[in-house]
Amino acid sequence: MSAPRSRWSAAARTPVGACAGLLLLAVVVLAVVAPFLWGDRASVVDTSALQQGPSEAHPLGTDNLGRDILSRVLVATRLSLLLAVTATFLGVVLGLVLGTAPSVLPRRAGRLVTSVVNIAVAFPGLLLALFFAVVFGVGATGAVLAIGLAMAPAFARLTQTLSASVAGQDFVAAARTVGVGRTRLLVRHILPNIAEPLAVNATIGAGTSLPAFAGLSFLGLGVQAPNYDWGRLLGEGLDRISLTPAPALAPCVAVVVTGLAFNLFGEAAATALGVRTMSRPSLRHRPLPPPAQGTAGHRPDSEGEPVLTVEDLRVAFPGPAGWTTPVRGVSFAIHPGEAVGVVGESGSGKSLTAMAVSRLVDPPAHITARRLEFTGTPLLDTGEKELRLLLGTSLAMVFQDPMSSFNPVMRVGRQLAEIAEHHQQLSRSAAFTRAVDRLRAVHVPAPERRARQYPHEFSGGMRQRAMIGAGLMGDPRLIIADEPTTALDVTVQRQVLRLLTDVRAERDTAILLINHDITVVAQTCDRVLVMYAGRVVEDLPAAELFTGARHPYTRALLAAVPDLGTDRDSPLAVIPGRPPEPGQIPEGCAFAPRCPHADDRCRGADPEPVTYTAGHRIACWHPVRDVSALAEETTTGGTA
Template sequence: MSAPRSRWRAAARTPVGACAGLLLLAVVVLAVIAPVLWGDRASVVDTSALQQGPSDAHVLGTDSLGRDILCRVLVATRLSLLLAVGATLLGVVLGLVLGTVPSVLPRRAGQFVVSVVNIAVAFPGLLLALFFAVIFGVGATGAVLAIGLAMAPAFARLTHTLSASVAGQDFVAAARTVGVGRTRLLTRHILPNIAEPLAVNATIGAGASLPAFAGLSFLGLGVQAPDYDWGRLLGEGLGRINLTPAPALAPMVAVVVTGLAFNLFGEAAAAALGIRTLSRRSAVPRPRPTPAPDTAARQLHSDGRPVLAVEDLRVAFPGPAGWTTPVRGVSFDVHPGEAVGVVGESGSGKSLTAMAASRLVEPPGQVTARRLEFTGVPLLETGERELRPLLGTSLAMVFQDPMSSFNPVMSVGRQLAEVAEHHQELSRSAAYARAVDRLRAVHVPAPERRARQYPHEFSGGMRQRAMIGMGLMGDPRLIIADEPTTALDVTVQRQVLRLLAGVRAGRATAVLLISHDITVVARNCDRVLVMYAGRIVEDLPAAGLFTAARHPYTRALLAAVPDLDTDRDRPLAVIPGRPPEPDRIPEGCAFAPRCPRADDHCRGEDPEPVTYATGHRIACWHPVGNGTGPVERTRRGSKA
């Protein structure tokens, strides 16, 4: 049984789902058969039975022309339902367009659309409907346009809000990393994940459009004679409500019951629409992708040039008090086959540095650098269209949370295959076969069966291995692993780290490993970058981390790591105080308020990095130990 069908059946077994299904089915069946069974009787004029009350012959009485009111209410179901659904479809489609267009348009044009939608939402929906009804004129067509346009702003705002919330997820960032375009990203990764609230809002909107139509027809702006809907019947019966309430109450009850059916169906749809069928590939020809680099090309980049070169990298965000710079003058290189670890407390700028190097920092964030190159290509000067094939095939991202790294409404195999379809111009079946092969390469058991499963059916370690497999769909020069072993048990951690080491050894792939666990970094990396308050305060070989670390902050991090020789009768070592907020970086050295070696010089001037003969780089006025003496003093990042 497929996942969508099973969820539909599960929803139908609930009391709400059963009631919704029965009510809506009854309304739809009535709309189909009522004009056939009672259409003639509803239109027959009987001058001998004008405005009669309820009787055996006419259960709800007759109107001013002697026509049976019950038959007219039943026959009006079709037109009332079609008009409500039509207006809802118009509002939903227009709302989807207005809500998603800001994600595709340039930034200023997108902000203009959002501003227009926000202004429209400020007006009451009924007022907008009356306004548009006057513009389009009386009649059913004008009423459909009026109510549909009145519904669109609220639906557009909901779509935009939900899209923005999903756009910040790791699986969207992963799709952007592999080079998925904005339109494809929207249709295949964002919209399917917001289907549930949109479906609920659409069905509730259909229920709300029924009384709206009834109101317009009641006022004479909707359906015109000789056609009739529930609103028109309500208007005709209201004049006799003091004599006989049945002609007015019957269409009113019909509106309430049908609206309730739509609302309950919306609740059931929220539980049933968790999985959506993937859209077919577009028939529009795609630009020819850049082929994966071959061995000769890889050898070309093994001549001493770094895979990733970062110099004076800064990331800034606007705030109420001005610009905040959480990454301040970061500089480092990553060479082919090298594993570089990045450690530091939370908020030190580790992940943000990796995101900036991957071109994942979106406006209003600003990324600047004296040099930011990946495989020799300047990332800040090259357009997104030109970078997409390079980053999609040569850069792999492994995020911290393996659950949020995958799109929950796409099977794992299809998500991996998307890389090959988009960049290697493989057919759907060939790309899927390659995805199965990559899952096998990262030691996922039964890869053919697992490829058909969804992310929630994978364990945490298996999801992380599948994420690495996604990166191997191309020919990655660099794997950025952001906390890849967080929340995994030690056995699975070891498996994931061994897998990364195997990929690195077999393909000469560079690895940038970000972690809070300084021991993991020391054992699995060649070099270690220690970050604090948005800067690299020490850069040293991993082999000498426990013996040659000289920065007080690095020494404090190492002292806080317990081992088998730690005295359990003494309190664990901690670093006093807490890191500064990005918008409150103190003058001088940012670590000075927590450093036992700090003096007035430290508090007044930020130290520049000093490079020693061993390649050891430190940014500290009073490093621990004597060292070997500096051979080069370079300013690789300006002062805070």
């Protein structure tokens, strides 16, 4: 049994859910069989029994034409339930359209739809229902339209909120990278992941629309004679409530009980479906994998054209106090077969730089660069369609969280096959065959069986391997790996890093590896970029990192890494202070408030990166010149 079905079953097994479910089932059965069992009795006119009170023959009495009220209440179940469900369906469908429209329409049209929804949500639902009932006229059809339109704004707002929460997931970013269009992205990746909360709220909405519809019929705006529903029967019974309350109480109880059944079952389902916890392994004291054989220290030939060229990249966001620039003036290049690592503290701009290169940073963010080229194609000047075709086949993304890297409601093989269908125009079966082959290439055991499983059936390491396999569905020239081993244990971490190394060696694929662990980067990459406050402060060969790093920030990062020789009786070395917020970067060198070598020149002017030695660039007014002191300090784990 699939996970969603088992969770719904869990909702039905709770005491409240079971009672509400049984009650709903009874109401549905009654709606089906009541017209056949009591339809004639409910419609037969008996002039000899007009407006009688409760009796053995008529437990709830008769109406002004002598018809049995109990039979009429039972028969009215079908029309009452049908109209309420129809109105709910209309509200849900219209709410889905309005809620997802901003994701599909152009920006201005999407904002217009959002504004209309926000204005409609501000009005009470009952007021909207009465307004639309007057607009569409008296009758069941007008009442259905009125209640459906009144429900739509709230459901649209819910859809917008849920869609926004899913749109930020890694698997959506991956789908955008491979070129999936907006409509397909919405239908295949976003809506299936918000279907459960939408279904729960639709169930609760049905319980709300039932009394609303009864209210319109009670006011004479809903069902008209000769048809009748619970609301119309309530209105008729209310005229005689001073003589006998039974004709009014019976339809009232029917409305309340059925509405409560819908609401209680929806609440039980929300409780069962909403409690989702995901345990994550501890990230402290992770042992380091051994150096990859023949990786660190080996630099490929850099004479050819680079795969990726970045010059003066800037990413800015608007804010109340003006524009904030968390990435400011980043420049680097990656050549075929080269592995470049990016290190730095959280908030230094590593991931945002990678997202900007992949064109996954959406407005209102503003991306500028003097030069931003991938395989010779300018990324900022190329059309969206051509750009997605290029990035979808030649660039692969491996995200930090392997669980969020895949769409949880699609089978893994189907997700990989979608890439081949979209970019290589393969048939469904051929694309699935290629997906199995790619899973086999990244050493996923039993790939045929695994391809038919959901992501939650994979371990963390297998999901990360499958994510790399997804990148290999095309012919990637560059793999951007954003913290690909953070949530994995040391054994799986070693396997993932070796897999990236194998892919690099077999295909001459360039790798941009983002990682907090500077030692892992040193052992895996050819070159290291050290970022701080949105800038690259040092760019040097990985082989020279421990002995030749000269920026005080790089030295502090190295000193903060414990090793077997670290004195366990002494506190761990830390970098004093905190990195500056993107909107509060100080004048001059951003690291100056934390740097022991800072002077007035550092606090007054921000140094530009300059070439220190061949292959080594540094942005610092006072680079360290005593290499032996650096090596001794790094080995002993001293503070920066």
